[in-house]
Amino acid sequence: MELRHIKYFIAVADELNFTKAAGKLCISQPPLSRQIKELENELGVRLFERNNKKVTLTEAGKYFKNEIVSQLQGLESIVLKTRKISENVNGEYSIGYISSTFSVKISELVQFLTEKYPFLKIKLYEVSSAKQILALEQNKLDLGIIRAPLISTKINSKLWFKDSYSLVFNNNLIKNVEGLAEVKDQVFVFFNKDYAPVYYNSLVQICSQYGFIPNIVHESNNINSIIQLVRNGLGVSIVPSSIKNCHRYSELSFLDLGSTLTTDVLITTPKKVESEISDSAISFLLE
Template sequence: MQNIDIRQLRYFLAVANERSFTRAAEQLHMTQPPLSQRIQELEVSLGLTLFERGTRPLKLTEAGKLLYERASMVMRGMQQLQVSMQNLAARKSPRFVFGLVPSTLYARLPEVIRQFREIVPQVEIGVTEMGTEEQMAALKDRRIDIGFDRIVVEDPGIRHVLARNEPLVVAVAKDHPLALQGAPVELARLCREPLIFYPSEPRPSFADLVLSAFVSHGLMPDQIQEVRELQTGLVMVAAGVGACIVPQSVRHHGRGDVAFIDIAEPISAPLLMRFRQGDTAPELRQLLTLLARLYEQWGWPIPTELARMRAASDAAVSGHVP
């Protein structure tokens, strides 16, 4: 099977929408024979018939219906991409984009982003959800400027800074026996519970961190069910389907039908910042300075590397080299 190009999809969609080769050719400003030939070439390439040619108007085959659905999505995506590029070309203000994995969304990041917007009102702030590997690629392609994640992926062009080690807790239904006993639960006890892990993909992810916590204590859960999102996991917890290990910060944004219990063993998940090695953008420097100040307000210990970076940033602003 040969690759399908955008022009072939455009020809196919025109015929499918018009239900006529003649009208589609007029719309495309071409004659009918070349259009018919292009569609036949597409069918040969796919090894599938796309139109029932004995009918008037033309009807799509099952293969044609599937291609129409997917091709329409591709073309809408191309149109959106074109609009985005046009907007970028017309934009005069700078842009700073955060990339976040879902498990970091509760770790006070909304507050960080809100205050960052206040100190850089001239900058357009973007926030996008993306997994570990996608963050790495997006940083290199300059589609994002900073990523918040749980997983370190070694790369000489990317710098990782440990922002915080966040304790993990277990979420159970409010009437679950573990919630009613009101005491920290041991990992060995949790192994006997149906456990809900998230996200199921992409990997590596927060789910791998949780599983490694069990393995490091010589344990393996009896029953694991994976879901794509944290919110799905919490809904299942509330329904009594199982228990879900989550970052401690989730308990402050929880549901009324879910209880959060401490885990007896001290297990945690790192909260990491990643950005391009050697990035000297003033917006990044301002964000790091803001983070250090917020850590002081929250009573959190400022990570050594973050404190060192803030000192270097302050020195750069004042014109002194430390």
């Protein structure tokens, strides 16, 4: 079995059409059919059911596809890790973060790493916590800044800081607010539920502790957009208290909801990957 057999098999399995798969691979259909037949003969199983109307995967074909894709992802991770070891401190370094944690400290981190490793190319990605976790597991990110919870056996983490929550509202439209329950009838602006489901649910839970379910009309996957919507009078929101230092507008007020409601911000790295850069970055952030 050669790598080209796997490549051709995955193309047909994805398209379930030999003509389309051949076009995708930039080869003609007869050689593709021969390669698939060779693979089936070597395995001693039928991977596809074929007739004039359609192509489908057999049960054995479905299993083979799932396992092969998983193995190829593992191989890709090994290749990426090998390149990073080879590049050492002269290649690329990828940092993931969520918009609600971007701060002056992260900008200072980039400056610190640039000065310490002048040949290093740093890439910043604003990515949800869930997608960061997957990227870290596959060695596609070197460092991630996420919100708990973290459930993974392939990632190391350190607590960066505990963040409390604050109600944010337009003080030109809403006056004399002393508690969250006082805005229970207002329109709420939250993070998108599909983008950050755990964080979304935590905000709903906070509201329920104050005796109401929020009327969530607007959603966004970016903290800056949420702040601007509130600033423009389109609703109120609950945000991490740490972000108020980056959003000082005269028409906005932040009401701290207390230290009993907190969210953990974690610094994460792939397990079993030794990195001088990551060690330096983590030390800097924890100073």
